[in-house]
Amino acid sequence: MAETRNMIVNMGPQHPATHGVLRVVLELDGEIVVKATPHLGHLHRGLEKLAEVKTYHQALTLTDRMDYTGALINNLGYTLAVEKLLGIEDQIPARATVLRVMLAELQRLAGHLLWLATHALDLGAMTVLFYAFRERETIHDLLEDVTGARLTPSFIRVGGLPQDAPPSFFEKTRAFLKDFPRRIDQYEGLLTKNKIWRQRTQGVGILSQEDCVSFALTGPVLRAIGVKWDVRKAQPYCGYETYDFEIPTGTVGDVYERYLVRLAEMRQSLRIIEQALARLPEGPVMLDDPRFTPPPRQAVGEHIEALIRQFKLMSAGFKVPEGDVYLSVEATKGELGYYLVSDGSEKPLRFRVRPPCFVNLQSLEKMIVGRLVADVVAVIGSLDIVLGEIDR
Amino acid sequence: MSECQNLVDRLTARFGDAILGAGEFRGQWSVRIAPGSVVEIARFCRDELGFEMLADLTAVDFTPRSPRFQVVYNLYSFAHNLRLRLKADLEEGESVGTVEGVWLAANWLEREVYDLFGIVFDDHSDLRRILLWDGYVGHPLRKDFPLHGVPQKVQYR
Numbered sequence: 001m002a003e004t005r006n007m008i009v010n011m012g013p014q015h016p017a018t019h020g021v022l023r024v025v026l027e028l029d030g031e032i033v034v035k036a037t038p039h040l041g042h043l044h045r046g047l048e049k050l051a052e053v054k055t056y057h058q059a060l061t062l063t064d065r066m067d068y069t070g071a072l073i074n075n076l077g078y079t080l081a082v083e084k085l086l087g088i089e090d091q092i093p094a095r096a097t098v099l100r101v102m103l104a105e106l107q108r109l110a111g112h113l114l115w116l117a118t119h120a121l122d123l124g125a126m127t128v129l130f131y132a133f134r135e136r137e138t139i140h141d142l143l144e145d146v147t148g149a150r151l152t153p154s155f156i157r158v159g160g161l162p163q164d165a166p167p168s169f170f171e172k173t174r175a176f177l178k179d180f181p182r183r184i185d186q187y188e189g190l191l192t193k194n195k196i197w198r199q200r201t202q203g204v205g206i207l208s209q210e211d212c213v214s215f216a217l218t219g220p221v222l223r224a225i226g227v228k229w230d231v232r233k234a235q236p237y238c239g240y241e242t243y244d245f246e247i248p249t250g251t252v253g254d255v256y257e258r259y260l261v262r263l264a265e266m267r268q269s270l271r272i273i274e275q276a277l278a279r280l281p282e283g284p285v286m287l288d289d290p291r292f293t294p295p296p297r298q299a300v301g302e303h304i305e306a307l308i309r310q311f312k313l314m315s316a317g318f319k320v321p322e323g324d325v326y327l328s329v330e331a332t333k334g335e336l337g338y339y340l341v342s343d344g345s346e347k348p349l350r351f352r353v354r355p356p357c358f359v360n361l362q363s364l365e366k367m368i369v370g371r372l373v374a375d376v377v378a379v380i381g382s383l384d385i386v387l388g389e390i391d392r
Numbered sequence: 393m394s395e396c397q398n399l400v401d402r403l404t405a406r407f408g409d410a411i412l413g414a415g416e417f418r419g420q421w422s423v424r425i426a427p428g429s430v431v432e433i434a435r436f437c438r439d440e441l442g443f444e445m446l447a448d449l450t451a452v453d454f455t456p457r458s459p460r461f462q463v464v465y466n467l468y469s470f471a472h473n474l475r476l477r478l479k480a481d482l483e484e485g486e487s488v489g490t491v492e493g494v495w496l497a498a499n500w501l502e503r504e505v506y507d508l509f510g511i512v513f514d515d516h517s518d519l520r521r522i523l524l525w526d527g528y529v530g531h532p533l534r535k536d537f538p539l540h541g542v543p544q545k546v547q548y549r
Contacts, residue, residue, distance in 0.1 A: 041523035049532050053539055084418055213444050213470070216497035227470075234473055323417045326448070326466050326475065339466065341452050354448040354466070362500045391523055
């Protein structure tokens with residue numbers, strides 16, 4: 001009988017299912033995965049190093065470029081961490097906080113839609129892509145109305161928001177909220193009871209609850225196995241404890257349940273946005289503290305003091321007390337943490353991001369060993385990775 | 393007395409000399425520990441204090457301070473809903489034990505610290521660079537590494 005050998009296959013870096021440039025070296029016995037070694041770093045830009053030579057204001061722009069499908073949530077986490085370091089987290093204007101929540105939840109919807117579209121596409125359901133991108137486009141139009149940018153807004157700043165949202169934004173958001181539940185039903189109609197979809201996803205990529213915690217998995221992947229844990233509930237920020245929403249969970253934790261959990265999360269995000277719209281208070285959106293925040297744009301052209309304040313803040317930045325802070329928010333992918341170390345100067349001594357995708361991806365090998373090659377695609381998709389964040 | 397302080401006190405009572413100090417900043421607790429006892433302390437934190445999750449592991453380069461490096465473990469406990477930071481100071485060239493055996497998540501996180509800071513984790517099962525390629529010269533997150541990088545020899549095949 002002829003001798004058989006395992007085959008080594010490179011999946012990626014340019015493979016549509018690797019969501020960016022991820023290379024996974026697969027050792028295959030026929031169609032069964034024996035070993036999988038991910039190779040990261042194709043998108044490494046050294047963001048953590050770059051942040052060390054930037055002021056706290058400037059470093060904000062780097063956070064957009066990590067998980068570019070969740071830029072506003074990245075902004076939010078970073079800003080909250082800096083505000084905590086400064087000790088001004090209680091002074092943020094109420095209107096700014098509520099708007100932040102709205103923007104973050106809209107961004108979460110956009111992120112989940114992108115995930116849904118590409119995950120379904122990976123598994124051969126192409127129609128979902130067109131449906132999901134249609135609504136994602138609406139959300140990006142909404143975000144563009146407020147921030148002026150679609151993907152890299154850098155909009156949530158230390159002290160609040162640089163400007164208020166235009167009245168048209170609220171109208172359009174109301175219309176969107178009315179329309180969107182129907183759209184989620186459509187996606188569910190395409191996939192939830194779809195026999196092919198179920199066969200590709202059910203029973204795939206299961207880890208024990210113990211392993212999930214030990215791997216520090218967070219976000220929908222952890223919730224799908226039945227751990228009811230969400231940073232917004234466990235350690236609330238931006239007043240999330242005052243909103244009425246649920247944490248959807250699963251029981252088995254397979255690819256299919258991760259899909260169900262994310263869809264249910266979209267419905268919860270809608271509830272949060274609705275409540276935020278209802279309670280939105282009037283008032284300023286930016287803290288007026290000459291030490292940290294720029295003056296109103298109008299004043300810069302009229303008063304020399306305002307001009308000096310603007311110039312000083314933008315060129316030299318502000319000093320941050322010595323110390324370190326770890327602050328995390330619930331990003332679309334899981335717990336996004338910022339660990340900032342300050343030496344008392346205007347620039348961070350250490351700017352560390354705890355990337356949920358990086359940590360989640362680590363469990364990939366354990367999920368796919370002993371399974372078919374086709375499952376690799378399903379599992380990578382269900383982890384919802386963005387390589388911009390993994391490689392930073 | 394806060395719940396976290398309670399846990400820190402238990403840690404101090406158990407390890408004594410290996411705990412070099414503890415403090416609170418902005419409501420977050422950090423404990424400075426001796427690098428030699430990292431693995432034991434980590435295991436105690438997981439098994440006895442309930443810190444089931446290693447949320448993050450990273451390092452800081454405090455040049456020109458001596459000891460230069462600090463490895464930071466960010467722990468989270470589901471049971472207590474608390475976070476705790478362990479910090480181990482290291483001299484240049486000093487290594488620290490791996491906590492891979494305590495939390496699976498440490499594998500890649502330690503590889504990243506090794507890659508970007510050049511800190512060696514003893515007994516790590518797979519200590520290779522993770523973001524940069526094998527053969528890369530230097531460790532970018534060290535303070536003495538230039539921002540624009542150093543010329544690298546790249547072999548194209």
